[in-house]
Each structure stands twice: as C-alpha cells, then as structure tokens.
Amino acid sequence: MDKPRCRKCLLENMEDQQALLRSIEELIEALPEEKRTPEEERQRRLRLCRECDALNSGTCGLCGCFVELRVAKNWLHCPKIPPCW
Ligand code: SF4
DSSP states (O other), rough: OOOOOOOOOOOGGGGGGGHHHHHHHHHHHHHGGGOOOHHHHHHHHHHHHTOOOOOTTTTTTOOOHHHHHHHBBOOOOOOSSSSSO
C-alpha cells in the first residue's frame, strides 16, 4: 500500500524543503515592487490556499505553481473556477 502523502502544507511548514523555500523567497524579493502583492493580500491568499483541496505539498494541483510564489505575483489569480482569490 502506498504511503499516504501530506497534501495540506505550504513549503514554510516542510523542514526538508527549506532550500527550495529560500529560492522561492529570493524570486519573490526579485519581483519589482509594482508587481508584488501587498503583504496583507498575500497573507489572505495564503489562508485561502491552506484551506483548499488543491493544495499539494506547496504546489497548486490545478496550475502546478508553487503557491507561495503564485500568491506573491499581483497579476496572477487562483485558477479555480470560481477563483478563491
Ligand atoms: S491557487 Fe487556488 S486552486 Fe490553487 S491551491 Fe490556492 S486556492 Fe487552491
């Protein structure tokens, strides 16, 4: 029987993914200010992603994006229909 996998974590909750999370944080920091989601809105999006059935080990099961990176880009939206954010 396959080992069940955790589907409900963001990268920040996975110790073995810290290097990957750091790379994503660097990509976010490299975004021009005008393209970065404001912090309050970013946290709101993350809260919705944490509750979403499509969250799969830090990625969105619908689009394949790393969730922490997707929510930080102000021009992107949730791919769900209807979108969560
Ligand atoms: S981007 Fe949308 S569909 Fe993907 S995990 Fe977040 S809330 Fe769910």
